[in-house]
Amino acid sequence: MGAGLIGREHAALLRANPRVELVGIADVSEAAQAVADEFGVRFFTDMREMLDQMRPDGAIIALPNALHVEAALACVERMVPCLVEKPIADSLDAAMRLVAAVEEAGVPVLIGHQRRYSPDIAKARQVVRDGTLGRLVAINAMWMTDKPAAYFDAAWRRLPGGGPLLINLIHDIDCLRFICGDIDEVMAFTSNAVRSFEVEDTASVSVRFTGGALGTLLMSDAAVSPFNWDTAAGQALYFPHQPENSYHLAGTKAALSVPCMDLWRHETEAGHWQHPLVRQHITLDGSRAYENQLNHFVDVIEGKAKPLISARDGAMTLATVLAIARAGREGRTVAVSEMLT
Template sequence: MSQKIVLIGAGLIGREHAVLLRANPRAELVGIADVSEGAVAVADEFGARFFTDLRDMLDTLRPDGAIIALPNALHVEAALACVERKIPCLVEKPIADTLEAAMHLVAAVEKAGVPVLVGHQRRHSPDIAKARQLVAEGALGRLVAVNAMWMTDKPGAYFEAAWRRQPGGGPLLINLIHDIDCLRFICGDINEVMAFTSSAVRSFEVEDTASVSVRFGSGALGTLLMSDTAVSPFNWDTAAGQALYFPHQPENSYHLAGTKAALSIPGMDIWRHETEDAHWQHPLIRQHVTLDGSRAYENQLNHFVDVIEGKARPLISARDGMLTLATVLAIAKAGRENRTVSVSEMLG
């Protein structure tokens, strides 16, 4: 029996979820809530009932689950409405636009015992899942250094939505947060960050470029370079071929190096010496890691249905999503204040 799911927000990301729901036999899209006039046509297209008030929709339809795809600042309000009604929900990332709001939601979720899945869909991608496994198994030895890139060129029309130009909506919270979440998932929590941020190209209130240094709890060090105004194939969205509406341009966006081997992602090549006593004057051999070919967004939806049915706990819980948000907000603070910022300081 398929699970009855409602969609809160019918914009760009919401429509993507509607397409995925229609294609999945385990789920049925029964309602859409949105305040925009254009959302009526989306509801008609997907055969779902339309509501302008999300609470009215939840009370009327009593769905098995809800997907929240609203602007960042509205995530917590919608998620709380679901939690109050004991309805499991998938909340698009970031879990909230502020850490205070995220903490409020986490407290409510953990008190009510209602599962909330945060939509960091890359964790459901086979390359990210395999990388985590390889690091955990010690295939790279002791992890020493990590490099990540997310650079692309967004068009001017993208910023017609005012919230994307304002605090709480810049590429740190919209884009780099995915990379931070991936690195936390693969390599472990990040304890400290340093950063430079710039808005020199577009002069918006939010950054368009950032360079970041991080220290993981394991002691490994990492660097991240981000820009949404740079022509580049060096971003996971296009490199992995997992994004719903970007062309696939094979490249690597993450590089992990340990005392035994190095791994590139999403190309999934491991580089190591042929013998344990070899060193930098000896050649390396390359081993390609084969993946299962599954799709991140489809995996995420199937996982959410499993969560609804009580077969799984959220891969990215509300608390886990809050820690990713805290790490990104620490980066933003480090850029503003030109100093090292610890994630514990943000949570304290």
């Protein structure tokens, strides 16, 4: 559902995977007919009609944010498992409506935070959970890049619900939740000074994790920079790979940089700041995040696995980002729990 930028990429991934067969594309745009023709599948302008006629085993929802819940509910009503591109919804009310429907019906819904399937993110989570870093103390994350003017020809990207907090930083928030645990409180400054759109183009954020660690995030889609996971990890579908680090995790025993995966620690446990650090590179398996995500979705459809990020989990990531947006608007510390009451 949806034949835009990411929808076309999903279609290509489906066509390349021997475990699945792409059978239909639904999109209200006439231009999407050409995409369906390119992939040799049936084209529908009504997603419900596609679901009713094709009766698919699963569906991928790659529509604008505001349409995610409507499309997912259409799948849930027909007992069709679905993968919903992030964010789960453009509002928390809508997200929780979907969560309630999913949990009542028992239909698996997977939220498309694809970075969780990247080997660097999975390994970082393991390193933290194994205690290799000791007690986690501080986290720094960056996501900065320069989007071209043509990117904003799509009006929804310039309007509330479509800014880089919900389009981009939400990925980093989800990664940090996945690696480091839930976030309790946030503070933020946001700015739209570069483009003067209704949505932000830059934000600086401070967070407190449930486990006590503190974190900072710096985000901008109007700044030239290699410091973003999309290009740094080499996992993005349509960006050049430029090796760098976008996350730094520091604990009482060691520090880890991601995605280059260098682990820094002292030679002995008695070491401290006046002693040299030893760098150890962690080798990854070379797998691809989007391919891993699709294979996991197939496992979910076949009943072999539960969603790595459920609708409720996706709603918590959304709640955290919306808390950041509120903190920026109101100039105060916001507890994520406020968003859930």
